[in-house]
Amino acid sequence: MPYLGRRLVWGVLLPVLVTGAAFVLAFRWLPRLPGDVALHWGDEVNRSGPIDELLWTNGGMAILSLVTLAVFALTTGRTSLVRRLVLGLAMGQSVFFAGLLLAPLAAQLDTESGTVPQGFDAYVMSAVVLGLLAGAAAALTAGSDARLPATGPVAGDKAELGTHERAVWIKRVTPTPKFVVVGALVGTAVLGILAWTSWLSGSWFGFILGVVILALVSTMLVWRVKVDSQGLTAQAILGWPRLHVPADEVEGAESSGGQSSPGVWWLGNSHLTPTQPSGTVGVIIRGGEAVDISRSGERRVVITVNDASTGASLLRALAQRNRACHETG
Incomplete structure (x- = not known):
């Protein structure tokens, strides 16, 4: 820690x-x-x-x-x-x-x-x-992550890339239509209550603050996920929050299913104990398949995204290529 x-x-x-x-x-x-x-x-x-x-x-x-x-x-x-x-x-x-x-x-x-x-x-x-x-x-001023290059081969099957071939995998992650409808109804109800209480009190500060908060939250429900030679980068539509896993810190990546907390920005704390704090962080915008990355330093990144198997396969290949280049260079 x-x-x-x-x-x-x-x-x-x-x-x-x-x-x-x-x-x-x-x-x-x-x-x-x-x-x-x-x-x-x-x-x-x-x-x-x-x-x-x-x-x-x-x-x-x-x-x-x-x-x-x-x-x-x-x-x-x-x-x-x-x-x-x-x-x-x-x-x-x-x-x-x-x-x-x-x-x-x-x-x-x-x-x-x-x-x-x-x-x-x-x-x-x-x-x-x-x-x-x-x-x-x-x-x-909270401090940036120290670079922790992984060692050893990257586990799992890898996408086939020629020696000089480049590849990029890009996906947009959005909530399910059901979540959008429910979220819109809930947001409208909240704003309606805030508007009513603001009208009664004669102060519109609470309503304005509610509009700003809901607007910010909505921008964090659409993400862009990219895998390239630099590693994996996921960022919200406005550019923040942003999550980056350098290719040289990837120990493994796989496609997993059954992520069941759609529609939220999730900070996982599974297996959290004082002696072994969790290093898991994830972006769970919708249910379904996810890219599950093992990162050096006992860290883990989980991102729900369609076609996760392709993204994981390419990330393994690019991470292995990065490792080979550093070992020979």
Whole structure:
């Protein structure tokens, strides 16, 4: 498990400091808050109550997110893709939830009970922006994978290639029509609920944020998978996330079936123990056959894609050719 120091800093220590600082500031603000704070409001305050309800509801979400992602930061991350994603989420969500804890309090500082909070949306938007920046900083500095060239022959039958022949295998991976229909219905329902609650509250921040999140998620449901002399590359339609397995790190590749978690970006943690953390990462967009790659460093990559047997056969051939070139060169 590489980069333990960075996983500790970005995944545990800094999130704890950010969350702790938010609680300290919240408690310091208590004398400046009204006896009954606004808990829900639109053009006027619809419900008010003691500060404990507001403080511990948002604070509880912050602590739950902190603990969950800290565990992932310490037990996963053998590959850079997983490490960047987990540490980015851990740092970004700690900043966002800290802002979510403080925003309704900051909007009610030095006000009387029953006063409609002002500036709440601006505070939450600031938390979103700062969270994205903090998450990006953690992801960018999480550390790249060290090169681990594999040794020995590549197992399995290989595509027939002449000495000077080149070959490229490219496939587009999309969800099944059933998943698209169900996803569209669910997304429409979610946006409808957000629109209704935003209209009632007079704040459209939640609806706008929901639209942005659903748009980003939808871009991660279409992937391009390519096998060439450089190895295997899979990337979402906008170019990120991106997963690359260099040809010289391929120990073996095969076609497997029965992947049963379609429609999600999947980070596998099978056989995860403190002494033998999983190095599995996969892109499971739909059920069916998949390219299953054994990668050096006890890592594994699984990608559901049509005609997986052809892709696996070509990858084995190109990986073996790469190995032979390095051994003779």
